[in-house]
Amino acid sequence: MTILTSENIADLTQEIWSAMLSEHAPLMPGDAPAGDIQAAVDIAGEWNGTVGLSCSRDAARIATGAIFGLPDDEITEADISDAVGELANVVSGNIKSLVPGPSTLSVPQLHDGSWTDHPGRLALVLEVRFSWVDEPVVVRVWTDDPH
Amino acid sequence: MRVLLVDDSRAMRSIVARILRKIGIFDIDEAADGQEALDRVKAGPVPDLALVDWNMPVMNGLDFVISVRKEGEFRSMTIMMVTTENEHGQIVRALAAGAHEYLIKPFDEEALIDKLAILGFVGNLDEASSEQVHS
Numbered sequence: 696m697t698i699l700t701s702e703n704i705a706d707l708t709q710e711i712w713s714a715m716l717s718e719h720a721p722l723m724p725g726d727a728p729a730g731d732i733q734a735a736v737d738i739a740g741e742w743n744g745t746v747g748l749s750c751s752r753d754a755a756r757i758a759t760g761a762i763f764g765l766p767d768d769e770i771t772e773a774d775i776s777d778a779v780g781e782l783a784n785v786v787s788g789n790i791k792s793l794v795p796g797p798s799t800l801s802v803p804q805l806h807d808g809s810w811t812d813h814p815g816r817l818a819l820v821l822e823v824r825f826s827w828v829d830e831p832v833v834v835r836v837w838t839d840d841p842h
Numbered sequence: 843m844r845v846l847l848v849d850d851s852r853a854m855r856s857i858v859a860r861i862l863r864k865i866g867i868f869d870i871d872e873a874a875d876g877q878e879a880l881d882r883v884k885a886g887p888v889p890d891l892a893l894v895d896w897n898m899p900v901m902n903g904l905d906f907v908i909s910v911r912k913e914g915e916f917r918s919m920t921i922m923m924v925t926t927e928n929e930h931g932q933i934v935r936a937l938a939a940g941a942h943e944y945l946i947k948p949f950d951e952e953a954l955i956d957k958l959a960i961l962g963f964v965g966n967l968d969e970a971s972s973e974q975v976h977s
Contacts, residue, residue: 762853788928
């Protein structure tokens with residue numbers, strides 16, 4: 696049975712932020728609906744769905760600088776894609792452990808941050824909003840799982 | 843001490859490499875998938891330690907471990923899986939295939955260093971650095 700809740704997604708995402716971006720303030724609950732960019736990872740197997748991590752461009756640049764140890768003026772678009780993609784990958788991997796398995800993860804795909812209409816017509820079942828360095832961060836889960 | 847980082851994410855390789863450099867490990871090589879890692883190991887020199895992600899394109903981390911363990915000459919290489927795969931069955935599969943340790947993402951600096959200590963690498967750093975200085 697699926698045990699995805701806003702609370703456990705909030706907990707695991709905050710834990711990931713603390714581990715991977717420890718030099719900055721912690722991820723806090725927020726209310727902004729979307730960022731500028733979004734990395735999405737599909738979970739396929741016993742449970743099928745997609746996990747999206749959306750954030751503002753400023754948040755993405757700050758996270759990228761922290762992950763790669765780069766000053767802002769040396770950050771490239773490829774760096775941003777890779778950093779946001781890996782954050783989404785780790786969030787998705789941890790969400791995968793909450794749903795029935797076995798299943799596999801796709802490679803992260805970058806989308807516009809406001810992307811909410813899943814191309815596979817999966818339903819948006821959870822949206823958890825955060826604030827980080829005064830910027831929006833949003834985790835979304837789409838699935839066709841009825842539970 | 844030579845370390846091979848195997849992960850399709852440049853971001854994750856960067857995070858791990860920074861922690862390794864912080865504790866004095868500077869001989870670091872990188873590969874973006876299992877096949878690239880296997881090619882590097884075969885080309886030599888064989889790393890002392892490989893830190894291996896599970897989900898990667900071309901060849902995944904488990905297949906890399908299985909391939910490496912088929913070759914007797916690479917038996918000395920220590921392998922630690924570093925992955926989001928945290929199901930008990932997956933951990934057992936990786937260890938049965940020949941990985942020595944398992945670290946689940948996300949992890950912090952302390953967790954990685956603790957695992958390196960369990961594998962005996964952190965305790966050997968002073969000795970290794972000393973050997974480099976005197977060689």
